Amino acid sequence: MALQELHYTFRATEPQPFPLGWSHSGVVGSGDMEVMFERCMLDGEIRFKVVTPVRGFERVWEQVLGRFVNETNLADVSVEINDNNATPVVVLMRLRQALKEARKEAEG
Amino acid sequence: MITEESVSWDSLLQDTRARLAAAAPYVQAGKQVAAADAVKLLEAVLRPGDKVNLEGDNQKQADFLAGCLCRVDPAQVHDLHMVQSVLSLDRHLDLFDKGIAKKLDFSFSGPQAGRLAEYVRAGKLEIGAIHTYLELYGRYFIDLTPRVALVAAYSADRNGNLYTGANTEDTPVIVEATKFKQGIVIVQVNEIVDQVPRVDIPADWVDFIIQSPQPFYIEPLFTRDPALITDAQILRAMMVIKGIYAEYGLQRLNHGIGFDTAAIELLLPTYGEELGLKGKICSYFALNPHPTLIPAIESGWVRSVCCFGGEVGMEEYVKARPDVFFIGPDGTMRSNRCLAQTAGHYALDIFIGGTLQIDRYGNSSTATATRIAGFGGAPNMGCDARGRRHATSGWLRCGEEYGLQQEMTGGLPRGKRLVVQLQETFREKMTPGFVEELDAVQLAKNAGLALPPVMIYSDDLTHIVTEEGIAYLHKCADMQERMAAIRAVAGYTDIGLQEDPQETAALRKRGIFKTAEDLGIDPARANRSLLAAKNMRELVHWSKGLYTPPARFHNW
């Protein structure tokens, strides 16, 4: 079965910009993922594209990504995830780590 | 009316004498029987329907005798009732394939779980019950007394005195139950020596000794390579240390097997030290000699470790730390599983371990619909010891917090064992760790078991730790609240998705549910740099070269 592409769009309540023009982090190991953030004008939205071999977890992805947006209020950023069986815990952890790294880098 | 002549009070003894006489042709000097005669010996002493204990322990296996038992003539020896704690070798089930054995009472069958379930379905094997270790040992002295025991020892002298050393494990309890009910004890030994290092089993409890062609098989069951510990496991370990160990000042512990507990052990000298907890937690363990405990021992955290069994490669290290381990006058460890389980049941303040499934009420099990894995000792540790009458501060504190204390004891002080399950909300391939109904229920139906094999019942469980946080279940006032707390830690599983955020917020306010942030833990710090040892070689280094890992773990 071919790889699956999932798309999600959220709108943050108090929109915050992504701290860098773009940022990449993570490795697509087994049970892991990589993520690419790219700042772009999306009218206050945040868009996710998830590429994953796992089927049947569309709702879980929506919940996990929604939680990340709620926590961070990120807006006007496109997020692409290449997944290889990462569990929701790992997904959240990687997204948080990636943002933290980006903030650190932005601060110089 | 019964006449005096018709009563025989020593029929077992008479029968044993007859069997021993039948075995006489195979006996050489003293009690020795040649390996080549072992099958004939078994055919001479076994009778159809006998209860037979084939020593299969958590680690040590009487594998040579198991192979011999598989080769007896099924026309002569059949329908045996096997009573043994662990089913781990193919041979243990081959016996049922060949019709040599029919019924099984046991404790743990992890390595053979799939095949065991298949045999039950096919009607090849009838399960009496799945026990915990202590429960099974208890029954050896009540209604499951072996008629013949086939056991393993490191060495024997020519009279039959046995040395069982670091892997004494089940041997004393099996031999005592068998011999003191006039049964027959046959031992495979790695070597026959002039003098054993120490006498673990006295010669007059032993009938036959056989030098096996190969040393007995032993599994390095408790070795975990730190290289495989994940960040999520480190996060859970940090929460356990801060939110449970430090919170209750826990000094007497048992760690279940797994990478989660290995992570806890490897965080003591780093994260634990940083929190200033040395001497305040983790001083006494009932625990196998986990290689991952070495850094904590070497940094002076651990005062005593009582072992259920040995661990391959840890022999020299253990010998060199007699202040910490239980070492005999000969200088080597002895591990008596029955005593260690008793110690664990009564003298610990906490059990912590992983599981496969937790249901929405908090019952947990490692069984799945097609695998009968059994329990081992976890339920003896993972339950409140209702007979306990000595107080420690953590135990009392847990009792004070217990939501049903007032209702059940009218307010008399009584402590409670902490029983903690470490759980990943999803395992590999997105298998959920929280479920509506345990697979064990379906398994019980499939296998015709009277009881679903539940490892830890909800009423014993006090805490669940997931990456979402810690649920302090014992603080709950009723089942409704308990189920809400479980939903709060169940993440994105179907159970977790039923969470009501307001309900969770209320539980958080009352300290029934705490997240990593609530505990003052920065999840971004949860990475492998916190581990006191990151690979097997660093464990060897910590041990000052005394630990020698088995070849399959020697990755350098």
Next chain:
Amino acid sequence: MTDWQALQQKSFYEATARERANGIVDAASFTELAGPRDRMSSPHLPALGEAIEFDDGVVTGVGRVGKHPVFVISQEGRFIGGAVGEVHGAKMVGIFQLAQQAYAQLAAKGADSLAERLPAVVISFETGGVRLHEANAGLLAHAEVMDQIQNARGKFPVIALIGSKIGCFGGMGFVAAATDLIIMSELGRLGLTGPEVIEQEMGREEFNASDKALVYRTTGGKHKYIMRDCNQLVEDSIGAFRTALASALQQPYAEIARCRRIGSEALVDEQLALAELSCEIQPQDARDVWAYFGNADAAAIPEQTTADFLRTVRRRP
């Protein structure tokens, strides 16, 4: 983006491909080319339902070591075992082509500045060889990389770094052998057929792949160093690899090229003599060979620290 100082202390074995690429060249000098943002992922894996990575499992780019432009290829073992597919291979070849261009430009400026600023290609291997999902393209990529290494001969050095989890096996074992200089840590493993495949083909009696100690004795850095299949052995840190690389690049090109273990008639004769020797001494284990070359306490070698080992080891003459 990455704390270069911290990377120097980091275990090379545990580091990701990107961390290695950044850490083995001078601070803040690495520029990634065809990086994740270019999204050059495999066109074949999606149809098979296999996860993809933006960089197809290899980090490529250019950095500096002293005055030398260093063209870096760093493979990521966590992504499909570092296996080489079409894009992964093309990226490797592309780096060689860039190095050739840089060489040509510098050569045009004259010999003095060329020696001082001689480019180099450095490959941090972590791979089992061909990616079976795209095997034909992967095999072709191996051939092309070999070809590039031959094209580089006589011009600029190609240096192999091996010390990552997967090791360097399969076709890439040949590629590594064809480089000028091989630097390993004792945790690095180098071979052609992987241990599991040997066990599968020859039986467990012949080679027990789950016996990790045996696998390391046969393919690990210390053994390769004794046999002179690798030139240098360093501690397991990115900094140690960088230091070794930097001091190698201070040598004249001819010195580096002299480290080659294959590629001349004399070297072929030397290898054939080794094959004869093995028939003669019939070793049952690598330890027998170590002892033959004068390491009296061969059994102790795996337990020695790298420093102790380097101090006392007797290598093949």
